[in-house]
Amino acid sequence: MSTILITGANRGIGLELARQYTEAGDRVFATCRAPAEARDLTLLAGGAGGRLTVHAMDVGDAASIAACAKAVGDTPIDVLINNAGILGGKSQTLESIDFDAWIDAFKVMTIGPFRTVQAFLPNLKAAPAAKVMTVTSQLAASTWPFGGSYAYSSAKAAVNKVMQTLAKDLKTQNIAVSMIHPGWVKTEMGGAGADITAEESATGIRGVITGLTSDTSGKFYKWNGEIHPW
Ligand SMILES: NC(=O)c1ccc[n+]([C@@H]2O[C@H](COP(=O)([O-])OP(=O)(O)OC[C@H]3O[C@@H](n4cnc5c(N)ncnc54)[C@H](OP(=O)(O)O)[C@@H]3O)[C@@H](O)[C@H]2O)c1
DSSP states (O other): OOEEEESSTTSHHHHHHHHHHHHTTOEEEEEESOGGGOHHHHHHHHTTTTSEEEEEOOTTOHHHHHHHHHHHTTOOOSEEEEOOOOOSOSOBSSSSBOHHHHHHHHIIIIIHHHHHHHHTHHHHHTSSSOEEEEEOOGGGOTTSOOSSOHHHHHHHHHHHHHHHHHHHHHGGGTOEEEEEEOOSBSSTTTOTTOSBOHHHHHHHHHHHHHHOOTTTTTOEEETTSOBOOO
16 A cells, blocks of 8 residues: 555545546545645545545645645555646746736646655655656646647646656655646546546556666656657
């Protein structure tokens, strides 16, 4: 049994990861912004026999991350998944961009994952060979040019660099850090016309996490296990 902490676990890919890890017999700390509104997660917790607990954590808010770390206490964490994400504004074109939403994209998708790793570092260090996986996007890659989406693409590109740097800094502590493109997934963010289901994506992400070692730390993966050029 491993202990897993997931951000943005109330819907989409995060919820499916929580479901799959729970079904596999793992202990899951499922975090989300508003536990009282997280009905699917509450249902999942109800049938998990105490192996899944729901915790409030807004990854855009330092105090909220610190409070969640306090609630989790000194439990060793084997796998931390930075999954929470936002689009970063409805309009992200050269002509029309919401700069406040751009800053929020960085708070949630770049600084948030860093802060989360920082807050849970004692828990990661307490596990024998901890892993951090950050769900980014193919839009992070310089090899995948895409017009518009300035806020989203730049926040994801930046978190890739942050995670690569963390991989280097945490290597001596036997903590592996990687990034993953989850596929184009049928969620609220991906839309109904996307390529794969959240179940397929989460299954792939879990497989990549299982294979992650300190030798492969710092790499950017696709959900199907291929290396993503970036
Ligand atoms: N779907 C795709 O095709 C696709 C493609 C590439 C990358 N991704 C990435 O995959 C990850 C999961 O996306 P998804 O498709 O599952 O999207 P989703 O269904 O829109 O879910 C996003 C999740 O992030 C949470 N979240 C947003 N802001 C947060 C905050 N400040 N603190 C904590 N949680 C927050 C949301 O919670 P609330 O309910 O509170 O808003 C929700 O649980 C994201 O990082 C996304 O960028 C998705």
